Amino acid sequence: MYDVMIIGGGISGLTLAVKLGQCNVKTLLIEKDKKSGLIYKGELLQPKSLEVLDRINTLDVVKENGFILPSIQFHEYTQKQDGSMERLSVNEFRYDLIDSPYNTSLMIPHERLKELLFIEVSKYDSVDYIQPAKFTGFTEDPPHEKKAIIQTKEGEQEIHAFFYVGAEGRASPTRTSMEVDMKSTKYNHHFLTVSFPRPESLNQSTIITTQNKFVGLFPLPNNEVRSVLLIKPGEFKTMRKEGLESFYRAYCELMPELDGYVQQIDTWKKIQLMIPVRHNVSSYVKDNIILTGDAAHSVHPMAGEGMNLAIQDSDVLGELLCWMFKKNKTEWKHLKWYEKVRKPRAEYVSRLSHQAALLYSFPYRPWQKLRIRGVKQTEYSPVLHYKQMLNTSGLGIWKFNLIDRMKQAGILPVKAGVKQISEKRESKVMFTKDDDYPWYRKWDGRK
Numbered sequence: 001m002y003d004v005m006i007i008g009g010g011i012s013g014l015t016l017a018v019k020l021g022q023c024n025v026k027t028l029l030i031e032k033d034k035k036s037g038l039i040y041k042g043e044l045l046q047p048k049s050l051e052v053l054d055r056i057n058t059l060d061v062v063k064e065n066g067f068i069l070p071s072i073q074f075h076e077y078t079q080k081q082d083g084s085m086e087r088l089s090v091n092e093f094r095y096d097l098i099d100s101p102y103n104t105s106l107m108i109p110h111e112r113l114k115e116l117l118f119i120e121v122s123k124y125d126s127v128d129y130i131q132p133a134k135f136t137g138f139t140e141d142p143p144h145e146k147k148a149i150i151q152t153k154e155g156e157q158e159i160h161a162f163f164y165v166g167a168e169g170r171a172s173p174t175r176t177s178m179e180v181d182m183k184s185t186k187y188n189h190h191f192l193t194v195s196f197p198r199p200e201s202l203n204q205s206t207i208i209t210t211q212n213k214f215v216g217l218f219p220l221p222n223n224e225v226r227s228v229l230l231i232k233p234g235e236f237k238t239m240r241k242e243g244l245e246s247f248y249r250a251y252c253e254l255m256p257e258l259d260g261y262v263q264q265i266d267t268w269k270k271i272q273l274m275i276p277v278r279h280n281v282s283s284y285v286k287d288n289i290i291l292t293g294d295a296a297h298s299v300h301p302m303a304g305e306g307m308n309l310a311i312q313d314s315d316v317l318g319e320l321l322c323w324m325f326k327k328n329k330t331e332w333k334h335l336k337w338y339e340k341v342r343k344p345r346a347e348y349v350s351r352l353s354h355q356a357a358l359l360y361s362f363p364y365r366p367w368q369k370l371r372i373r374g375v376k377q378t379e380y381s382p383v384l385h386y387k388q389m390l391n392t393s394g395l396g397i398w399k400f401n402l403i404d405r406m407k408q409a410g411i412l413p414v415k416a417g418v419k420q421i422s423e424k425r426e427s428k429v430m431f432t433k434d435d436d437y438p439w440y441r442k443w444d445g446r447k
């Protein structure tokens, strides 16, 4: 019998397996896919995820394989009738406003990060790994005796564990078996995503937009760049009919420097269609079954948060399970700590990502003006800028209130300047270890 069975060897499952391996909890991790395919997923690590990776001793190797991005630039253009572009604004949001050793973002290819986490998992004898193995459901036994049914090369097997973690991503059979409610939102746009070689000068996260066009460019190591191009639903088909030229044109119009680079994508097979959805489940835990990562919440990719929520869920859940086994407090009721810490944080980030998505969802001139004003006011005001970066970073939450939103919309004035956020304020809005792992204080009085 295993202490914990993790279903899904994505970023969330692997991070959790590392945490459990490091505290010697007997764990089984299963993954249904034989090997990785050409699937682009989250590649941008936010500051809190860097902190988590540091806590599990993998930050140095991740940095060696990643590309540090200390800020994100927003370029707004208008396209004139003759097709030429006129720049309307450039703004920059900077992570270094946050007083933390992790105040930067980092790009790393998704599969490379998984490989690095897998190398770490392999160091621990207490973690078994089966791949390919597909979870199909639970037996009908009473909760304490419930077993997971998996399909492997050897046929069907039943696995008994004390706790089961559904980390299977968006389409989670564990979530289905829990019968929890789920709210979903769809969007009026899709994305095409692909990585390709980049000019050396493209070394910052850059979002380039016009009234009705959007491309996001996120530099990767080895002089590559991951790109996301916003398209209308159905447009992918039209573009494919037109040929790759239509794809190259979409990029080069927005950033002429990409000419000669984007053309190195020589087949549509390399380009992936990404349909954004947002969902949040009503509960992350039922009896001894727990959901993490995209199985619990999937967020619009605009704010680059999906993979980060997955890593941060697994950090808190892993720490909690380690504590439960170490202290022999394996009653299911303690799992509520995980939901208590992670659900409000993930829901807030999901809301922010949704709001960011809306800013780019409507192809109207007044909408572009509103967006330009919002970004400009946020950069201009030290408090709004700080809030924006803190909330994005995952290192803390300082919520935007109605007055902030009115300032961003230009209804109220903002005060510019270099005002520092006071230490007292920072101590209230940044997450401490006590905030991340509150059960230590409640039960042990100390960490």
Ligand SMILES: Cc1cc2nc3c(=O)[nH]c(=O)nc-3n(C[C@H](O)[C@H](O)[C@H](O)COP(=O)(O)OP(=O)(O)OC[C@H]3O[C@@H](n4cnc5c(N)ncnc54)[C@H](O)[C@@H]3O)c2cc1C
Pocket (backbone or CB within 6 Å): 007, 008, 009, 010, 011, 012, 013, 030, 031, 032, 033, 040, 041, 042, 043, 044, 133, 134, 135, 136, 167, 168, 169, 170, 171, 173, 273, 274, 275, 292, 293, 294, 295, 301, 303, 304, 305, 306, 307, 308, 310
């Ligand atoms: C197409 C796509 C593009 C994305 N692009 C971005 C982006 O640009 N930026 C961003 O921040 N986020 C992006 N995301 C989201 C981000 O990648 C996810 O939030 C993150 O990968 C979540 O990690 P996870 O471990 O929860 O789930 P996943 O990464 O989905 O991993 C789940 C794993 O479980 C396995 N699995 C599934 N079912 C079973 C089963 N029955 N039995 C065993 N194993 C199973 C899967 O094969 C997979 O390996 C994207 C997601 C998708 C799907």
